[in-house]
Amino acid sequence: MIPATNQRPSATILFIFGGSGDLNLRKLTPALYNLYLDNYLSDQFAVVGLGRSEYTDESFRERLLEGVQSFSRRKDDLEATWKSFSTAISYLQMDAGDAGAYSKLSDFVAAKEGEWGGPANIVFYLAVAPQLVPGIATNLGKLELCCDKSRVRIVVEKPFGHDLKTAQELNALLGGLFAEEQIYRIDHYLGKETVQNILALRFANSLFEPIWNRRYVEYVQITASETVGLEGRGGYYEGSGALRDMIQNHLLQMLCMVATEAPISFDANEVRNKKVDVLNAIRRIKPEQVKDVAVRGQYGPGQKNGKAIPGYREEEGVQPDSKTETFAAVKLFVDNWRWEDVPFYLRTGKSLPEKATVINIQFKPAPNYAFPDEATENWSSNQLTIGIQPAMDIRLRFQAKRPGQTLAIDPVEMVFSYKEAYKEQEPEAYETLLLDVMTGDATLFMRADQVEAAWKVVTPILEAWESDTVDFPNYEPGSWGPDAAQQLVEKDGFQWMMK
Ligand SMILES: NC(=O)C1=CN([C@@H]2O[C@H](COP(=O)(O)OP(=O)(O)OC[C@H]3O[C@@H](n4cnc5c(N)ncnc54)[C@H](OP(=O)(O)O)[C@@H]3O)[C@@H](O)[C@H]2O)C=CC1
Numbered sequence: 258m259i260p261a262t263n264q265r266p267s268a269t270i271l272f273i274f275g276g277s278g279d280l281n282l283r284k285l286t287p288a289l290y291n292l293y294l295d296n297y298l299s300d301q302f303a304v305v306g307l308g309r310s311e312y313t314d315e316s317f318r319e320r321l322l323e324g325v326q327s328f329s330r331r332k333d334d335l336e337a338t339w340k341s342f343s344t345a346i347s348y349l350q351m352d353a354g355d356a357g358a359y360s361k362l363s364d365f366v367a368a369k370e371g372e373w374g375g376p377a378n379i380v381f382y383l384a385v386a387p388q389l390v391p392g393i394a395t396n397l398g399k400l401e402l403c404c405d406k407s408r409v410r411i412v413v414e415k416p417f418g419h420d421l422k423t424a425q426e427l428n429a430l431l432g433g434l435f436a437e438e439q440i441y442r443i444d445h446y447l448g449k450e451t452v453q454n455i456l457a458l459r460f461a462n463s464l465f466e467p468i469w470n471r472r473y474v475e476y477v478q479i480t481a482s483e484t485v486g487l488e489g490r491g492g493y494y495e496g497s498g499a500l501r502d503m504i505q506n507h508l509l510q511m512l513c514m515v516a517t518e519a520p521i522s523f524d525a526n527e528v529r530n531k532k533v534d535v536l537n538a539i540r541r542i543k544p545e546q547v548k549d550v551a552v553r554g555q556y557g558p559g560q561k562n563g564k565a566i567p568g569y570r571e572e573e574g575v576q577p578d579s580k581t582e583t584f585a586a587v588k589l590f591v592d593n594w595r596w597e598d599v600p601f602y603l604r605t606g607k608s609l610p611e612k613a614t615v616i617n618i619q620f621k622p623a624p625n626y627a628f629p630d631e632a633t634e635n636w637s638s639n640q641l642t643i644g645i646q647p648a649m650d651i652r653l654r655f656q657a658k659r660p661g662q663t664l665a666i667d668p669v670e671m672v673f674s675y676k677e678a679y680k681e682q683e684p685e686a687y688e689t690l691l692l693d694v695m696t697g698d699a700t701l702f703m704r705a706d707q708v709e710a711a712w713k714v715v716t717p718i719l720e721a722w723e724s725d726t727v728d729f730p731n732y733e734p735g736s737w738g739p740d741a742a743q744q745l746v747e748k749d750g751f752q753w754m755m756k
């Protein structure tokens with residue numbers, strides 16, 4: 258996070274429920290390994306993977322090594338470094354539904370603290386399907402050690418609830434067991450360097466803030482497009498869809514970063530207060546308005562790069578008449594002094610032409626009355642483009658005089674590229690987030706009210722879509738989604754920046 262919290266965490270025991278699962282293999286252990294390489298882990302660090310699968314400590318480490326070999330951003334010195342890192346890893350076979358087994362966690366903590374000669378921070382990471390979360394949290398809440406609010410934290414993965422009601426129920430349950438400061442709700446987009454940099458760009462420069470408002474900004478677009486389809490996650494995605502999976506969380510969080518007022522400090526609650534203000538200011542969509550401000554799509558079968566692609570409905574775990582949207586686009590307004598009547602267009606989808614997350618801030622046109630018509634054929638307004646991924650850059654488009662004896666004005670770009678500016682490789686989102694949990698910094702995590710405010714934004718759309726019929730599939734794989742998504746911006750006189 259932005260404040261220089263370059264301290265190493267103190268003694269930590271990290272329990273990963275879902276230790277034998279995919280998230281740990283792909284993201285969590287590679288992130289811990291990279292934190293270890295960067296000397297960010299305490300010398301007194303232990304991680305325990307939990308699951309029903311059978312592993313010994315040794316076979317579990319071997320399994321995780323495969324994950325690091327495949328998914329770590331660094332693996333050059335793996336042979337030399339894995340051995341010392343992996344001594345911190347152990348495995349505990351248990352069924353999360355077995356309340357009696359939880360005493361093993363307390364025993365582990367007691368043994369480690371005895372060995373280390375003092376108390377440790379204890380993190381319970383729930384990398385499991387959402388239906389297991391209430392049971393695990395309840396069992397953890399009964400442990401005596403969880404009474405120590407200063408050193409026990411619980412991390413909850415997405416999805417956080419299926420809708421507003423279930424999110425409220427989960428918040429109520431967790432809130433009855435843990436203090437809010439102990440609960441870390443993950444939104445991995447907030448761990449991305451480029452997303453965090455939005456606050457630095459806006460508030461560490463005097464240049465942008467004066468024009469960052471309705472007087473100068475025409476509209477904002479946020480696109481998070483993926484080329485992949487479901488990749489075997491049909492079972493999960495069927496109960497979700499693009500609006501729940503991406504817009505309710507990641508895209509609304511990016512919108513908050515763009516739209517927030519300046520925090521007076523980078524204290525976790527101050528930053529989150531400001532962001533929740535944005536969510537609360539988003540204009541409520543009336544049921545009859547949904548068709549005008551929200552578009553959904555589902556890809557059908559087709560071809561991509563000469564390869565046959567099955568439609569969403571043909572994917573494993575998907576109903577043949579599924580109504581689940583794999584594409585969603587919405588137009589939102591933030592009704593406050595800064596942003597009133599500036600449209601924010603958000604769009605996300607699977608099986609689109611590019612993997613890219615990009616934010617475009619489009620500024621209003623400059624008056625061009627002084628230039629002759631022939632000089633302004635290529636005239637275009639200023640635009641700031643924030644490349645979140647894979648291109649990590651910031652581009653400022655402005656007009657310049659083309660060299661030559663005739664007056665011609667063309668758009669050009671000033672580019673800041675992370676790759677060119679910095680030699681160091683940026684940390685993965687999960688590295689940042691795990692380190693923040695271990696150091697007790699909740700700034701990049703969702704507070705209960707933030708999650709609920711985000712659900713409130715999408716609820717009218719979810720309800721309207723639920724009760725309406727839909728003609729799916731309605732877009733080709735490899736296209737930019739249904740035609741209606743183009744019309745969503747075209748009817749306002751604009752274009753999607755990537756099309
Ligand atoms: N995979 C990813 O890249 C991402 C995942 N997530 C989220 O992370 C969470 C986990 O996802 P993922 O790792 O993919 O899921 P997996 O299905 O790969 O893993 C599920 C884990 O839960 C464990 N588990 C299931 N039932 C029990 C039980 N009764 N007792 C103990 N352990 C149990 C399984 O262990 P076992 O079978 O050994 O019991 C396994 O380790 C989900 O909420 C998902 O949405 C979020 C972002 C990305």
Ligand SMILES: O=C1O[C@H](COP(=O)(O)O)[C@@H](O)[C@H](O)[C@H]1O
Pocket residue numbers: 415483502503614
């Ligand atoms: O949370 C999720 O995010 C991924 C996209 O993440 P990214 O970091 O690769 O942009 C998405 O594929 C997945 O469906 C969703 O659950």
